[in-house]
Amino acid sequence: MVQTTEIYNDEGELSYYTTHPFDEYNGDGVSLTNRFAELREEYQNAGKNILNMRTYNNSGFNHVTQTQDKEREFGIEVEWIW
DSSP, X not given: OOEEEEEXXXXXXXXXXXEEEXXXXXXXXXXXXXXXXXXXXXXXXXXXXXXXEEEEEEOOEETTTTEEOSOOEEEEEEEEEO
C-alpha cells in the first residue's frame, strides 16, 4: 500500500516521503530501473519536485518477540515537495 508521511527538517521545511511497494521485483536491475523511471514521470506529471529516490526493505521481523509479524516488503521511497 502506498503511504505518505510528512516530515519537517531542521529549518522547518516540509518534505513528503511516499513509499511504493514493489512486489513484482524479481531481482533484475532492469525492472527496478524501469519502475524508478515510471515513478519519476508520474511525480513530474503531478507537478511534484523529487528530492530523492531510494529503495527500502522491511523484513517484517520483530526482534523483540523474535517472530515474523508482517510480510517482507521491498519498494521505492520518494522524497518530494510541491
